[in-house]
Amino acid sequence: MTENRFKKDFPIFDNVPCVYLDSAATAQRPAQVIEAQKRFYETMNANPLRGLYELSIAATDAYEEARICVRDFINAADEAEIIFTRNATESLNLVAYSYGLNFLHEGDEIVTTVMEHHSNMLPWQMVAEKTGAKLIYLEPDMDGIFSREELDRKITERCKLIAITHVSNVFGCVNPVKELADRVHRNKGVIVVDGAQSVPHMKVDVRELGADFLAFSGHKLMAPFGIGVCYGRRELLEAMPPFLTGGEMIEYVKLDGATWAELPHKFEAGTVNPAGAYGLKAAIEYLQGVGFDYIRETEDRLTARIFEEFSKLPYMHVYGSKDPANHSGITAFTIDGVHPHDISSILDADKVNIRAGHHCAQPLMEYLKVGNTARASLYLYNDDEDIDRFIESVKKVRGIMGYGA
Amino acid sequence: MGLESIYGEILNEHNLRPSHRGNISGATIRLEGKNPTCGDDIYLELKVGEDGIIEDGAFSGSGCAISQASVDIMLDMIIGESKERALELCGKFMGMIHGKATEDDLDDLDEAAALKDISHMPARVKCAVLGWHTMEEMLKNRESEGHARGEHEYCTTE
Numbered sequence: 001m002t003e004n005r006f007k008k009d010f011p012i013f014d015n016v017p018c019v020y021l022d023s024a025a026t027a028q029r030p031a032q033v034i035e036a037q038k039r040f041y042e043t044m045n046a047n048p049l050r051g052l053y054e055l056s057i058a059a060t061d062a063y064e065e066a067r068i069c070v071r072d073f074i075n076a077a078d079e080a081e082i083i084f085t086r087n088a089t090e091s092l093n094l095v096a097y098s099y100g101l102n103f104l105h106e107g108d109e110i111v112t113t114v115m116e117h118h119s120n121m122l123p124w125q126m127v128a129e130k131t132g133a134k135l136i137y138l139e140p141d142m143d144g145i146f147s148r149e150e151l152d153r154k155i156t157e158r159c160k161l162i163a164i165t166h167v168s169n170v171f172g173c174v175n176p177v178k179e180l181a182d183r184v185h186r187n188k189g190v191i192v193v194d195g196a197q198s199v200p201h202m203k204v205d206v207r208e209l210g211a212d213f214l215a216f217s218g219h220k221l222m223a224p225f226g227i228g229v230c231y232g233r234r235e236l237l238e239a240m241p242p243f244l245t246g247g248e249m250i251e252y253v254k255l256d257g258a259t260w261a262e263l264p265h266k267f268e269a270g271t272v273n274p275a276g277a278y279g280l281k282a283a284i285e286y287l288q289g290v291g292f293d294y295i296r297e298t299e300d301r302l303t304a305r306i307f308e309e310f311s312k313l314p315y316m317h318v319y320g321s322k323d324p325a326n327h328s329g330i331t332a333f334t335i336d337g338v339h340p341h342d343i344s345s346i347l348d349a350d351k352v353n354i355r356a357g358h359h360c361a362q363p364l365m366e367y368l369k370v371g372n373t374a375r376a377s378l379y380l381y382n383d384d385e386d387i388d389r390f391i392e393s394v395k396k397v398r399g400i401m402g403y404g405a
Numbered sequence: 406m407g408l409e410s411i412y413g414e415i416l417n418e419h420n421l422r423p424s425h426r427g428n429i430s431g432a433t434i435r436l437e438g439k440n441p442t443c444g445d446d447i448y449l450e451l452k453v454g455e456d457g458i459i460e461d462g463a464f465s466g467s468g469c470a471i472s473q474a475s476v477d478i479m480l481d482m483i484i485g486e487s488k489e490r491a492l493e494l495c496g497k498f499m500g501m502i503h504g505k506a507t508e509d510d511l512d513d514l515d516e517a518a519a520l521k522d523i524s525h526m527p528a529r530v531k532c533a534v535l536g537w538h539t540m541e542e543m544l545k546n547r548e549s550e551g552h553a554r555g556e557h558e559y560c561t562t563e
Contacts, residue, residue, distance in 0.1 A: 338470070341532065346408065371444050402417030
C-alpha cells in the first residue's frame with residue numbers, strides 16, 4: 001500500500017468522504033486552486049482589459065499571466081495563440097464555425113473517428129452539412145487501434161481536416177496524433193486535436209505533435225468550471241473570422257461595420273473569465289508540482305490493480321486494450337446481466353462514484369454493440385484504498401441483483 | 406438510503422424473470438418510450454377492448470433493472486383493469502415516486518410499492534417512471550392513433 005501524498009490537498013475528501021473515480025468527467029480541485037480563485041475575487045476583481053485604473057490592470061495582468069502559463073504548458077510559440085473559452089466543447093465549436101465553415105468546401109474530406117466525444121463529432125457533422133465536404137469516420141479495432149490499412153484507405157489526398165481525440169474517454173487509448181498530422185499536412189490540411197482527456201494526464205506539446213488546433217477544458221485538470229482553452233496556430237487564427245462578435249473583440253466599430261482586435265482578443269468576445277483563467281494557472285502550477293511522471297505511474301499502477309482484480313471475476317468485461325498501461329487511467333467495463341446504471345447506484349451506496357452511461361460517445365457504444373458501460377477513471381489523488389473499496393463494492397453487485405448466493 | 410430495499414426480491418424477480426416481456430397479438434396501441442439521457446428504451450404494447458378494458462400488454466426493449474422491473478410490475482397490475490383504473494394507479498405511482506403517497510396508496514400499489522424508496526434516489530426516478538409515463542401517454546393522448554407506432558421522449562427535470 002502506498003499512501004497518496006497529494007490527497008490531503010483536496011478538501012472535498014475531508015468534507016464528503018468518498019471514492020472518486022469519475023475524473024474523466026471532472027477532476028476534484030486542490031485547495032491551491034480554490035484559494036487562487038478566492039484570491040482573485042478578494043484582491044484583483046475588476047473587468048479586465050477595459051478599465052484604466054489599477055484594479056482593472058491587476059485583473060488584466062492576472063488574466064494575461066494565465067495565458068502565458070498556458071502557452072508554456074503546451075509549448076505554443078506565442079501567447080496570441082491561446083484563446084480562453086468556456087470549455088473544450090466551445091473551443092471545438094470555435095474551430096468548426098470559424099475555420100471549418102470558411103476554409104472547407106465541397107469535394108474536401110473531413111476525417112474523424114467513431115470514438116469521438118459528441119463535442120468533437122457534432123460540430124463536424126454541421127460543417128459537412130453546410131459546406132458539402134464529406135465526413136469520413138475512422139474505425140478502430142477493439143483495442144482502440146487504427147490499422148495502417150484503415151488510415152491508408154480513408155485518409156485520401158482530398159482530406160483537408162482531421163478531427164481526433166488525443167485520448168479516448170472510453171478506451172483510454174492514446175491516438176497517433178503526430179502521424180495523422182503528418183498525413184493531413186501533406187495535403188495542406190489541418191488537424192484539430194481534442195485534448196480534454198490527454199492534457200490533464202500527460203505532457204502535451206503542440207509543436208511536437210504537429211497540432212494545428214488543440215482544445216481542452218480547465219475543469220478536467222483541476223481548474224474552476226467555466227474556463228477552457230483553444231490553441232490555434234497563429235497564421236490560421238489570423239486568417240479566420242471571429243466566432244462570436246461583441247465587446248472586447250473589436251478594434252474600431254462604426255454603424256456599418258467594424259475592424260477586429262488583434263489576436264487573441266479577436267476570439268474572446270464579451271467579458272472574459274479572469275478568475276477562471278487565474279484558477280487555471282494555479283491548477284497548471286499544481287499539476288507541474290505533482291509532475292506527469294507521478295500521475296502516469298499512479299494511474300497505471302492502480303489501473304493494473306483494477307484489471308488484475310477484474311480478471312478473477314468471469315462476469316466482468318473491460319473495453320479497450322488488455323494492457324492497463326494503454327488506458328490513461330480509464331477503465332470502461334460491464335458486468336454480465338447488470339445494467340451500468342444499476343452498477344452505479346449500488347456503488348453509490350458504498351460512496352464509490354463512477355460514471356455509467358454512453359459517456360457522450362453514443363456512436364462508439366453502438367460500434368462496440370454495447371448500449372452503455374460503466375467507467376472508472378483515475379487521477380493523481382486516487383490510492384490503493386480507493387481501489388480496494390471499488391473492487392469490494394463491484395463484487396457485491398451481482399449478489400444484490402439476485403444472481404446466485 | 407434504501408438500496409437493499411430497492412434491489413430486493415420483488416425487483417430482482419421482475420427484472421430477471423419478467424412475465425410480460427415480448428409481444429402480444431392484437432395490440433391496439435404501441436408506443437416507444439425513451440430516456441435519451443440514460444439510454445433506457447422500451448416498446449410498450451397494449452390491447453384495449455371496445456369496453457375500455459386493458460385485455461393484454463407486453464414490453465420489449467432494454468434498460469436498467471429498475472426500468473424493466475417497474476414496467477413488468479405495471480403490466481401485472483393493469484392487465485384486466487379499465488383504462489381509468491390504470492391511469493388512477495399511474496397517478497398514485499407517480500405520487501409515490503415523488504415521496505407523496507399515503508399508506509392507502511401504497512396498499513393499492515401492491516408490488517409497485519417495492520419501488521417506494523426511489524423517491525430517495527433522484528438519479529433513478531426517470532428509470533422507475535419510464536413505463537408508467539409511456540402508458541399514461543398512450544391512454545391519454547395516443548389511443549386515437551391506433552396502430553401508429555409512435556415514440557416519445559421523457560426526461561425529468563430533477
